[in-house]
Amino acid sequence: MTRLDPQSRAAARGMSDLSIRNLFIIPTILFLIVFNIFPLLYSLGYSFTDFRASTNAPANFVGLQNYRELLNDPFIWNNFAITAKYVIVSVVGQVLVGFGVAMLLNRDIPFKGLLTTLLLLPMMLSMAVVGLFWKLLYDPSFGIINYALGLGRFEWLSNPDMALYAVALTDIWMWSPFVMLLSLAGLSAVPKHLYEAAAIDRAGPLYTFFRITLPLVAPILMIAIIFRTMEAFKTFDLAYILTSQPTTEVISIRLYKMAFQEWQTGRSCALAYIVLIMVLAITNIYVKYLNKVKER
Amino acid sequence: MAAVRTSTEVAMNRVAIAAVLVITLIFLAPIYWIASTAFKPRNLSTTIPPTVVFTPEVSPFVKLFTKRSQMRQQPTPEEYEAAPWWERIVFDGGEKVVRDGKGQVQWSPYPNRFMNSLIVAITSTVLAVGMGTFTAYGFSRFKMKGEGDLLFFILSTRMLPPVVVAIPMFLMYRAVGLNDTHWGLIILYTAFNLSFSVWLMKGFIDEIPKEYEEAALVDGYTRMQAFFKVVLPEAATGIAATAVFCFITAWNEYAFALIMTNRRAQTAPPFIPSQVGSGLPDWTVIAAGTFLFLLPVAIFTFLLRNHLLRGMSFGAIRK
Numbered sequence: 001m002t003r004l005d006p007q008s009r010a011a012a013r014g015m016s017d018l019s020i021r022n023l024f025i026i027p028t029i030l031f032l033i034v035f036n037i038f039p040l041l042y043s044l045g046y047s048f049t050d051f052r053a054s055t056n057a058p059a060n061f062v063g064l065q066n067y068r069e070l071l072n073d074p075f076i077w078n079n080f081a082i083t084a085k086y087v088i089v090s091v092v093g094q095v096l097v098g099f100g101v102a103m104l105l106n107r108d109i110p111f112k113g114l115l116t117t118l119l120l121l122p123m124m125l126s127m128a129v130v131g132l133f134w135k136l137l138y139d140p141s142f143g144i145i146n147y148a149l150g151l152g153r154f155e156w157l158s159n160p161d162m163a164l165y166a167v168a169l170t171d172i173w174m175w176s177p178f179v180m181l182l183s184l185a186g187l188s189a190v191p192k193h194l195y196e197a198a199a200i201d202r203a204g205p206l207y208t209f210f211r212i213t214l215p216l217v218a219p220i221l222m223i224a225i226i227f228r229t230m231e232a233f234k235t236f237d238l239a240y241i242l243t244s245q246p247t248t249e250v251i252s253i254r255l256y257k258m259a260f261q262e263w264q265t266g267r268s269c270a271l272a273y274i275v276l277i278m279v280l281a282i283t284n285i286y287v288k289y290l291n292k293v294k295e296r
Numbered sequence: 297m298a299a300v301r302t303s304t305e306v307a308m309n310r311v312a313i314a315a316v317l318v319i320t321l322i323f324l325a326p327i328y329w330i331a332s333t334a335f336k337p338r339n340l341s342t343t344i345p346p347t348v349v350f351t352p353e354v355s356p357f358v359k360l361f362t363k364r365s366q367m368r369q370q371p372t373p374e375e376y377e378a379a380p381w382w383e384r385i386v387f388d389g390g391e392k393v394v395r396d397g398k399g400q401v402q403w404s405p406y407p408n409r410f411m412n413s414l415i416v417a418i419t420s421t422v423l424a425v426g427m428g429t430f431t432a433y434g435f436s437r438f439k440m441k442g443e444g445d446l447l448f449f450i451l452s453t454r455m456l457p458p459v460v461v462a463i464p465m466f467l468m469y470r471a472v473g474l475n476d477t478h479w480g481l482i483i484l485y486t487a488f489n490l491s492f493s494v495w496l497m498k499g500f501i502d503e504i505p506k507e508y509e510e511a512a513l514v515d516g517y518t519r520m521q522a523f524f525k526v527v528l529p530e531a532a533t534g535i536a537a538t539a540v541f542c543f544i545t546a547w548n549e550y551a552f553a554l555i556m557t558n559r560r561a562q563t564a565p566p567f568i569p570s571q572v573g574s575g576l577p578d579w580t581v582i583a584a585g586t587f588l589f590l591l592p593v594a595i596f597t598f599l600l601r602n603h604l605l606r607g608m609s610f611g612a613i614r615k
Contacts, residue, residue, distance in 0.1 A: 014518025014519055014520055014521070015518070015519065015520065017438060017519060018438075020434070020438075020519050020520065020523075021434045021437075021438040021440070022434075023430075024430040024431055024433055024434030025430075025431050025434040025435065025440075025446075027427060027430075027431075028427050028428070028430070028431040028450070028490060028494065029446070029449075029450075031427065031486070031487065031490065032449075032450065032453050032487060032490060032491070035465075035483055035484070035487040036453040036456065036461065036487055037453075039461060039464035039465050039468060040456075040460075040461070040464065042464045042467070042468065043460075043463055043464035046464070046467075053466075053467060053470075101316070101319055104312045104315050104316050104319070105316060107309060107312060108309070109312070109313055109316060110313070113601070115316060115317075115320050116601075117597065117598060117601045118320055118323070118324060119319075119320055119323055120597065120601075120604055121323075121324070121327060121594060121597055122323060122326075122327070123608075124544060124593050124594075124596070124597045125327075125548065125590055125593060126547070126548035126549075126550065126565050126589070126590070126593070127548065127550060128548075128550035128565040128566065128568070128569055129548075129565060129568055129569070129586050129589060129590065131569065132568060132569040132572065132582070132586065133326065133329075133330040133583070133586055134326065135572065136329070136330070136333070136579055136582075136583075137326055137329065139342075141342075141344065142342040142343065142344050142346070144325075144329055144346050147344070147345055147346055173323070173326065177323075178608060181604060181605055181608060182605070182608070182609065182613065184605075185605050185613050220613065223609065223612070223613075230455060234457040234458075236457075236458065236459060236550075236551050237550045237551060241569050252457060252459050252551075255457075255459050255460070255463075256459050256551075256555075259459070259462075259463045259466075260466075260555060265463070265467070268463055269463060269464070272457075272459070272460040272463055275457060275460055276456065276457070276460050279455055279456065279457055279460075280452060280455075282455075283451070283452050283455040286455075287448055287451060287452075290609070290610065290612040291612075293612055293613065
């Protein structure tokens with residue numbers, strides 16, 4: 001009697017492994033194609049037209065005109081510049097605060113688990129609602145931020161020079177915990193014997209930090225940085241709710257206004273594609289890093 | 297190494313502990329402030345200096361749930377005596393509860409928006425985690441050509457900016473009548489969470505030893521039976537954690553809800569900020585609505601605390 005391996009014996013009784021695999025995977029792929037890829041193809045088509053969803057006028061094919069005009073529009077470039085500034089301020093802030101707090105937490109501390117969980121709370125909340133209640137905190141006359149810092153009636157959100165930093169500050173509050181969470185995982189994975197060896201060699205704290213801690217935490221920290229860069233690049237909720245200053249009009253807000261307030265549907269589809277290509281480029285780098293860390 | 301510590305190390309440690317405590321307090325201050333405002337009398341909500349000590353009230357919650365209008369004249373003592381406790385609170389604020397022709401109390405839009413959020417978040421979570429678990433098992437156990445590319449494709453759908461996807465979806469929904477419906481949002485949130493759920497569940501299922509199912513197959517189970525009776529129970533913790541993450545994402549989502557809904561199916565995230573209109577908003581009522589909305593997420597964060605790292609890194613970092 002020939003001995004069959006378990007898989008083929010089971011296959012002889014029920015569905016084959018191949019059909020089970022297809023049954024399990026194909027519906028998900030189809031669902032994502034129908035509700036993510038198909039709409040994107042649909043809007044790719046519209047990006048070559050002058051379609052306006054607010055009228056019944058038929059769409060006229062205009063070729064690359066939308067793309068050409070957008071890429072030559074100094075206002076759009078200004079929106080990208082605002083977005084870049086926002087990304088840099090908020091991601092640098094999150095890395096400094098998040099990594100700093102992780103360094104402090106990476107030792108024996110009473111109630112460490114509870115403190116860590118409490119510190120992680122902001123990132124779990126709704127950005128829209130966070131934006132709303134930070135409006136109360138930033139209020140120039142009765143906000144507790146001005147009161148706590150003794151700033152009098154300092155304008156945060158209605159001051160064109162300050163508004164973007166105020167939005168970034170809220171984002172830093174919300175997302176430093178994310179960088180902290182990943183940094184803590186990286187720090188706890190650094191082998192203790194490396195520090196012991198460094199201590200025997202009488203290495204200074206700076207040397208230990210730059211030669212041992214930082215290089216070993218770097219891959220996980222990179223994941224945090226790329227992920228936050230991507231999210232900050234896409235940012236919409238916080239800035240949209242907190243202020244309506246032209247100086248905080250990041251690219252997602254411009255896109256939203258173009259599509260749903262000015263109803264320039266064709267043009268907004270073209271802008272959406274320009275944004276999409278940038279996001280996919282960052283995603284690609286992100287996934288490479290994810291896989292790299294996974295393999296370790 | 298033995299716990300031989302120099303006095304500087306001990307001092308450094310104390311400084312670090314103190315710093316961590318201070319930072320935690322600063323991080324929690326905004327949340328504490330909105331929560332405490334939800335229990336303040338209106339006249340203490342926007343004082344200078346800020347009011348920290350006060351007698352908590354439930355009046356913001358009464359006002360949150362009722363539709364009210366300004367009163368031209370004081371209620372008569374009989375009216376006031378006959379009114380239930382919550383109506384007296386509204387009278388005390390110089391307002392009255394709006395009733396319809398039959399004398400039924402009219403609700404504010406808040407409970408309706410809250411229910412919409414629950415319906416949309418729960419349904420989309422069940423769909424995303426259900427489909428995601430099957431798909432994750434398929435990827436975890438069977439070899440396939442181009443598996444990495446498919447997984448990248450799945451993840452990349454999660455990274456699309458909501459406004460980019462919303463433009464064509466808005467036009468398509470308008471064509472088929474899904475604008476401002478629960479199902480419209482449920483589909484969008486399911487698609488959004490599906491990729492996340494596949495990635496996270498794949499990590500959990502990868503950790504279940506293949507030998508468990510193989511033993512079941514030897515015992516005469518079919519592959520399907522092995523999946524339902526052996527793999528699913530083993531993956532229960534992972535499924536629960538994934539579901540909570542999907543629920544929170546759907547519960548918190550703003551951009552799609554803002555664009556795709558306006559009244560009937562509107563969820564709480566676009567509704568709550570819209571209460572701050574022109575004029576002087578009653579921050580106690582807004583804070584009460586915010587407090588109730590944030591409460592489930594805060595509770596879930598504590599339940600999830602051991603899975604946060606894994607969830608936030610799409611299952612890449614497991615510790």
